[in-house]
Amino acid sequence: MITKTLLSAAALGALLAIPASASELRIGLQDDADVLDPHQSRTFVGRIVYTGLCDKLVDLDKDVKIVPQLATDWTTSDDGLKLVMNLRDGVVFHDGTPLDAEAVVYNIDRAMTLPESRRKSELSSVEKIEATGPLQVTFTLKAPDASLLAQLTDRAGMILSPTAAKASGADFGANPICSGPFKFVERISQDRIVLEKFADYYDADRVKIDRVVYLPIPDTTVRLANLRSGELDMIERVAASDVAGVREDANLTSQESVGLGYMAIYVNIKNGDRAANPVGQDARIRQAFSLAIDREALNQVVFEGTARAGNQPFAPTSPWFNAALPVPARDVEAAKALLAEAGVERVSIELQHANNPVVTQMMQVIQSMVAEAGFDVSLQATEFATLLSEQTAGNFQMSRSDWSGRPDPDGNLHQFVTCEGGINDPKYCNPEVDTLLNEARATSDVAIRKQKYDAAGAILNRDMPIIYLGHQTYVFGMDKGIEGFQAYPDGMIRLKDVTDAD
Amino acid sequence: MPGAAHPRDNQGNPSMLIHIAKRILVALPTLLIVSVLVFSLQKLLPGDPVLALAGEERDPATLAALREKYHLNDPFLMQYLRWLGGVLTGDFGVSLRTGQPVLELIGQKLPVTIQLAFMSMFFALLIGIPTGILAAVKKGTVLDWLANVIALSGLSIPNFWLGIMLILLVSVQLGWLPASGYESPFVDPLRSFQTMLMPSFVLGTGLAATLMRHTRSAMLGVLSADYIRTARAKGLGSREVIMTHAFRNALLPVITLTALLFGELLAGAVLTEQIFTIPGFGKLIVDAVFNRDYAVVQGVVLCTAMGFLLMNLVADVLYVLLNPRMRTAL
Numbered sequence: 001m002i003t004k005t006l007l008s009a010a011a012l013g014a015l016l017a018i019p020a021s022a023s024e025l026r027i028g029l030q031d032d033a034d035v036l037d038p039h040q041s042r043t044f045v046g047r048i049v050y051t052g053l054c055d056k057l058v059d060l061d062k063d064v065k066i067v068p069q070l071a072t073d074w075t076t077s078d079d080g081l082k083l084v085m086n087l088r089d090g091v092v093f094h095d096g097t098p099l100d101a102e103a104v105v106y107n108i109d110r111a112m113t114l115p116e117s118r119r120k121s122e123l124s125s126v127e128k129i130e131a132t133g134p135l136q137v138t139f140t141l142k143a144p145d146a147s148l149l150a151q152l153t154d155r156a157g158m159i160l161s162p163t164a165a166k167a168s169g170a171d172f173g174a175n176p177i178c179s180g181p182f183k184f185v186e187r188i189s190q191d192r193i194v195l196e197k198f199a200d201y202y203d204a205d206r207v208k209i210d211r212v213v214y215l216p217i218p219d220t221t222v223r224l225a226n227l228r229s230g231e232l233d234m235i236e237r238v239a240a241s242d243v244a245g246v247r248e249d250a251n252l253t254s255q256e257s258v259g260l261g262y263m264a265i266y267v268n269i270k271n272g273d274r275a276a277n278p279v280g281q282d283a284r285i286r287q288a289f290s291l292a293i294d295r296e297a298l299n300q301v302v303f304e305g306t307a308r309a310g311n312q313p314f315a316p317t318s319p320w321f322n323a324a325l326p327v328p329a330r331d332v333e334a335a336k337a338l339l340a341e342a343g344v345e346r347v348s349i350e351l352q353h354a355n356n357p358v359v360t361q362m363m364q365v366i367q368s369m370v371a372e373a374g375f376d377v378s379l380q381a382t383e384f385a386t387l388l389s390e391q392t393a394g395n396f397q398m399s400r401s402d403w404s405g406r407p408d409p410d411g412n413l414h415q416f417v418t419c420e421g422g423i424n425d426p427k428y429c430n431p432e433v434d435t436l437l438n439e440a441r442a443t444s445d446v447a448i449r450k451q452k453y454d455a456a457g458a459i460l461n462r463d464m465p466i467i468y469l470g471h472q473t474y475v476f477g478m479d480k481g482i483e484g485f486q487a488y489p490d491g492m493i494r495l496k497d498v499t500d501a502d
Numbered sequence: 503m504p505g506a507a508h509p510r511d512n513q514g515n516p517s518m519l520i521h522i523a524k525r526i527l528v529a530l531p532t533l534l535i536v537s538v539l540v541f542s543l544q545k546l547l548p549g550d551p552v553l554a555l556a557g558e559e560r561d562p563a564t565l566a567a568l569r570e571k572y573h574l575n576d577p578f579l580m581q582y583l584r585w586l587g588g589v590l591t592g593d594f595g596v597s598l599r600t601g602q603p604v605l606e607l608i609g610q611k612l613p614v615t616i617q618l619a620f621m622s623m624f625f626a627l628l629i630g631i632p633t634g635i636l637a638a639v640k641k642g643t644v645l646d647w648l649a650n651v652i653a654l655s656g657l658s659i660p661n662f663w664l665g666i667m668l669i670l671l672v673s674v675q676l677g678w679l680p681a682s683g684y685e686s687p688f689v690d691p692l693r694s695f696q697t698m699l700m701p702s703f704v705l706g707t708g709l710a711a712t713l714m715r716h717t718r719s720a721m722l723g724v725l726s727a728d729y730i731r732t733a734r735a736k737g738l739g740s741r742e743v744i745m746t747h748a749f750r751n752a753l754l755p756v757i758t759l760t761a762l763l764f765g766e767l768l769a770g771a772v773l774t775e776q777i778f779t780i781p782g783f784g785k786l787i788v789d790a791v792f793n794r795d796y797a798v799v800q801g802v803v804l805c806t807a808m809g810f811l812l813m814n815l816v817a818d819v820l821y822v823l824l825n826p827r828m829r830t831a832l
Contacts, residue, residue, distance in 0.1 A: 034600055040601075115567055115571065116567075118559055120561065174601075190785055190789065191683070191779075191781035215683060217779045219776070219777065221666060225666075225669045225670060225674050225681040231681055231683065384554075384792070385554035386548040388549070389554075390548070392553060422562055
């Protein structure tokens, strides 16, 4: 088997040695993907690979609106308990299996029941799914869930070939078979993932690249060096310190989009004994901390202006941003006044953060900003895996971490701040917020939802269990010959219509 | 005169085989101790493997199911014995991150690092030995001083700095070599050689310095020996004296050192592979530690320990083979 692979690879290598690889696109990723099974995987870079490999029921457009992909249209019943989707006709998986209602039913069931599945919480509102026609499925929900459609724009909505998934079970990731524009060729872990154009793709005319190679290159300097030397055609997440260099390089172009996520500091409100400190116990002190930070200066100093200052779980560019709560300017006097009102002059606090250079620099800047208002912050640079477990276990006073963001506003709020939220590490609990967020989830009326999120946002801005600092921007660098690529707020690399002039 | 005291035994040396067998037996408890140490040290590390793997997606129910699946709730001893039992039957477990069997991962990555190690050693020998000889022969001259400067720079310039500088110069500015990545020599030998050239040079320079220092001192020791004076007195040319008489004898400690340096190469490979994004053993272990991928760390460390013991054994055997006087000591 190995010999066979080697031989075919050798043959392929011989063919590619001639620069006939004109439509091969080499993309540098920040990490290696984990297991290539959409129902089991969890990495951001894994999602980038799926964008080429696995089509989803629905997709996002540049404005984070939900648009058809495998489902051509859908309707939600008036009570919000049924979602009926009609599927695209004539779609086949990479192994030739036709995509029909049964295949979709099998996939949603698999995502909800496979022991290794990480999609269960995303589909937790689904009671059942049935085929109600050869090309029609109906979701029955336990309770109305406006965020379900957005969940289906990601891995929960990716449809694997049932033939392949049944045969390989939990080992599907070794040879993933979906229905996307590219099919899987090979993977060498920590080295490369290779896909090639799927000739029977329903929208094959718009796929202008024959072969895609994803190469994980964690070091940002080396990733950029590879782009500059022509080894790579495109890289994702260009470091802020390199963006100017890419813009100035005549052979390169760049594209960027403000992400869906946020950067924040989580305050331990009620997660065990370590919450017993002035910052955890008095909202005024948290407000003072927030007021002492110059968010725009942070963006300029640490991110060279490539990020966005922010004070909410949604970026100022998002339609869900609450305009009544603009990003506050720094106000040291107001911060001092709040501390005085709380009866304290100086506050000592521990703050843990990931030990990478960018975050460390960001925290040092914040440390000196808040010191002027009366905070003595002791910074604890922590290795990331440790930080996560400390944050979950409540062994922190303040903890700095990021959220990559979700297209639906529910995904940036509900699980973090509701009393029973799965990743509510501060253990903040306010029934009023719970009610508003549950109501916002239960209706698909955008105006009503916006009103609920605004109301919840106002409470959160007062209680401040999470101090939002800003929003990351996804910056892509690419060779000048690459055309047709567009950066989306979800940071994915969509390859339809992309051409490589070289 | 070395080599003259004992007749050569061409039919295999039984005492040598016994020696090797003894060494292997002694190695087994060492490996066991290594495995216990690594297993317990990993458990002392803060951070939960399931949580580390989950990243952002920390749904408590899924985490609990994964903990159950990988027996992470069992008592420490049970976990260790389960792992040991697996290893004894050839099952090193699976990677928590990718689901790949650990043995398969090692099989994929080890050849890459071995290729890197041999190419680096080639550079190390190519630079280290001639400069060492030159420095010894021209002791006290500008050449000696220059060789020492080169050696010291090799030791003191950090790999990651040299690596990045080379990438910027050779790949970005000149465009001569790929900046990073890897290709198997069985698929594309030329590209494989090209991708490995810079990393092995970077890794090799550090070792070259050590080799140069040792070659120099060994040569100096030998050059002042009586038989060298005799050889010179016989009227032999200085080239012949140096290469035939002096270098051969000075070679002995250098060869042992070379075998032992392979161990150091593995350690250096960790950093070099990170810089040049080479999917080898070093990168495997670093990623595994950060992801708390216990089974992979265990397997890799055990494998490395075996490699070290093996190289020690090879050094021992080489020493005996090259220095007949050692044979009586067996």
